[in-house]
Amino acid sequence: MSSQTIAEPIVSRIAQAPFSLPLGNLCLTFGLSVLTLAIAGAAWGTIGYEMLIVAMGWPHILLGFLFYFGRVLHGEVRARSNFLLLALLTLALWTAHYTYTITGFIAIYFTYHVFRDEVFIYFQTRARHRLRTAVKVAGLIPFIFFMFLVTDPRPQYYRQDLRRVTLNASQLSDGGWTLIPFEPISYSKGKDFYFYLQTPSPGEIQSYRTLASIDNARAGEIRISNRTWPQASDLILEPFYSESPNASPERWATSDRAIRISLQGGYRVGQTFTAMNDNLAGIWLPTEQESASGQPGNYQFHLTADTSQPLPPLSPTLESVRLALLAVLLVFALWKMLPGLSRNRSFWIYFVFLAVSFALLQKVILAGGGRGYEFPIMFQLVVIFHYWSWYVFSFNKLRALSSGPGNAPTVKTISPASCYDRMIGLLRTRGRFVALVVTLNLISAAGVLWYSRFHGPAALRYVFDYSYFLYFLVFHVTFSFAPRQPQSKAKVRLPAISAAQAG
Numbered sequence: 201m202s203s204q205t206i207a208e209p210i211v212s213r214i215a216q217a218p219f220s221l222p223l224g225n226l227c228l229t230f231g232l233s234v235l236t237l238a239i240a241g242a243a244w245g246t247i248g249y250e251m252l253i254v255a256m257g258w259p260h261i262l263l264g265f266l267f268y269f270g271r272v273l274h275g276e277v278r279a280r281s282n283f284l285l286l287a288l289l290t291l292a293l294w295t296a297h298y299t300y301t302i303t304g305f306i307a308i309y310f311t312y313h314v315f316r317d318e319v320f321i322y323f324q325t326r327a328r329h330r331l332r333t334a335v336k337v338a339g340l341i342p343f344i345f346f347m348f349l350v351t352d353p354r355p356q357y358y359r360q361d362l363r364r365v366t367l368n369a370s371q372l373s374d375g376g377w378t379l380i381p382f383e384p385i386s387y388s389k390g391k392d393f394y395f396y397l398q399t400p401s402p403g404e405i406q407s408y409r410t411l412a413s414i415d416n417a418r419a420g421e422i423r424i425s426n427r428t429w430p431q432a433s434d435l436i437l438e439p440f441y442s443e444s445p446n447a448s449p450e451r452w453a454t455s456d457r458a459i460r461i462s463l464q465g466g467y468r469v470g471q472t473f474t475a476m477n478d479n480l481a482g483i484w485l486p487t488e489q490e491s492a493s494g495q496p497g498n499y500q501f502h503l504t505a506d507t508s509q510p511l512p513p514l515s516p517t518l519e520s521v522r523l524a525l526l527a528v529l530l531v532f533a534l535w536k537m538l539p540g541l542s543r544n545r546s547f548w549i550y551f552v553f554l555a556v557s558f559a560l561l562q563k564v565i566l567a568g569g570g571r572g573y574e575f576p577i578m579f580q581l582v583v584i585f586h587y588w589s590w591y592v593f594s595f596n597k598l599r600a601l602s603s604g605p606g607n608a609p610t611v612k613t614i615s616p617a618s619c620y621d622r623m624i625g626l627l628r629t630r631g632r633f634v635a636l637v638v639t640l641n642l643i644s645a646a647g648v649l650w651y652s653r654f655h656g657p658a659a660l661r662y663v664f665d666y667s668y669f670l671y672f673l674v675f676h677v678t679f680s681f682a683p684r685q686p687q688s689k690a691k692v693r694l695p696a697i698s699a700a701q702a703g
Contacts, residue, residue: 219546222325225592226550230557232592233585246364247383247652249580250666255648256587257669259640261676268679270624273617290678294671301506306670307579308348313677314586315344315554321593322550329597337544339537340551346529347555349522362393362667363503369406369496374489377438377448380501381482384442386658388480394507395483396423396470399463400497407464407490407497411436414457420472424461428509432459435471440482449484462490463499472507478658505667558582583673591637598630 236256240248271279296302323335363382372378385391412422412432422429436458438449461469483501514522541548562578627633650656651664662668 217326217328219326219550221596222322222550223553225321225325225589225596226554226557229585229589229592230561232588233581234561236588237581237584244653246361251648251652253580253583254664254666254669255645256584256641257673258644258647258663259637260587260590261672262640263637264676265679267624270617270620273620286679286681290675293674293678297671297674301508303506303670306674307582310586310673310677311348311579311582312344313680314582314589317586317680318554318589319547319551321589322547325593325596326546329600337547338540339533339535342529342533342536346526346533349526349529361502361504363501365501367397367499367501369400369408369499372408372487372489372499374408374487376451376486376488377484378487379440379448379482379484381440382501382503383652384479384481384655385475386479386655387661388441388475389478390474390476391505392472392474392507393480393503393505394423394470394472395501395503396426396468397463398468398500398502399465400499401466402464403494403497405464405494405497406492407462407494408487409460409462409490410469410488411486412459412461414459420474423468423470423472425467426470426509432461435461435469436486437471437473438484439473439475439477439480440484441475441477442479442481443477463487464490464497594633595630598628598633601628 236252237249240252242248244251272283293302297306319337319340320335324331362385365380365382367380412429412435414432416433420434422432422435463469483503537544537548558578558581561581627636647656647660648664651660656664
């Protein structure tokens with residue numbers, strides 16, 4: 201959400217706030233983000249993170265669009281033409297995501313939006329929310345691109361898991377069918393899915409194996425470590441639907457057309473398939489014990505709607521190109537940054553603290569959650585951080601600008617624009633704003649729980665399913681890039697914040 205949300209009267213002087221204020225707000229935002237993610241994860245596991253994004257996301261998106269749409273209602277210069285162009289761009293991105301899963305692009309797109317907003321939040325907070333000039337920091341954009349290229353942001357790292365289950369070897373059947381259950385997917389009929397088991401690394405653990413068929417029985421494909429495996433065509437499996445009897449399928453016929461696959465070695469064993477019914481709720485796999493010695497190992501089951509082949513590692517040539525781009529971006533960022541570094545020293549301390557905090561949390565997540573879920577939860581952390589950042593910023597802004605009861609402005613005419621102004625005026629007090637924020641979050645959370653935990657109607661997926669909510673995140677980010685309108689010459693021009701003040 202663009203941080204320019206709460207309207208305030210024109211002032212003629214900018215008084216700088218101490219550096220400790222934005223830094224303290226940043227620490228508070230990180231604390232709230234980690235706390236809410238930890239609570240959601242403890243209550244519902246990794247699915248809880250996605251539920252939290254949707255539950256907190258709807259109020260954020262609605263409020264952001266509410267404040268933005270005032271420009272269109274008032275007919276500001278180019279506001280309506282910009283609205284149309286941004287709507288067309290949003291539609292183009294939706295079409296692209298519908299045709300080919302671009303979750304990785306959406307993650308980077310949103311992350312850039314977060315960094316851009318944090319820059320504005322810093323300078324607006326330092327200016328005690330009286331800043332009227334455009335915020336520009338030399339070298340910032342190439343530095344952000346540099347951070348994106350430091351890691352390898354291939355789309356599969358952001359692959360969206362629809363369901364995720366942890367299995368212990370003691371739960372696997374020895375010489376029979378093993379059911380891997382998960383929350384039903386109400387809209388599964390006719391959809392393509394890909395699941396895989398992350399096998400434990402070799403060691404002193406019990407080992408199991410499953411079966412694959414040489415015959416192409418499911419019009420899908422078996423994948424080992426996300427790659428097509430030429431030795432077999434399909435895993436032997438049976439999808440389980442919540443309306444189906446809970447009895448295991450008939451025993452498979454062992455023949456020379458079946459191949460045993462070890463479920464030990466640290467690699468991934470997976471399969472693409474098409475669901476024949478709604479309410480897909482599990483996968484039956486044949487398993488048998490290969491070795492009973494050692495301790496039971498853990499398996500991670502992942503189910504995703506993205507059946508496309510993951511991109512292979514970068515070739516030596518492309519890796520050289522990536523390193524060259526990193527060098528060019530770093531040199532260019534330093535070239536633009538260094539002349540004004542002393543003046544913007546405080547901002548760069550703030551921004552580096554922000555980037556390092558994300559990097560350290562990434563390492564903590566990697567240690568606690570395991571590789572393979574590192575990037576998705578980092579994206580989820582960035583999203584939750586952004587939600588809380590806007591709330592912390594908005595309440596700080598209301599506190600700084602509160603000088604009266606905050607009554608709605610008097611309007612003499614009744615029109616959409618005047619009604620809008622009256623409504624925005626009502627939100628200038630913390631009490632009304634808190635009431636609106638709490639109400640919207642409670643309604644959104646109730647909808648998410650109804651759909652995700654209490655199996656609400658399938659149509660609710662278009663609003664409360666994480667997969668579909670990504671479209672609304674694209675909508676939110678795209679409309680946040682609306683250009684600011686130039687000030688009218690008739691209005692009072694405020695003195696620009698000096699570089700020394702900014703730093």
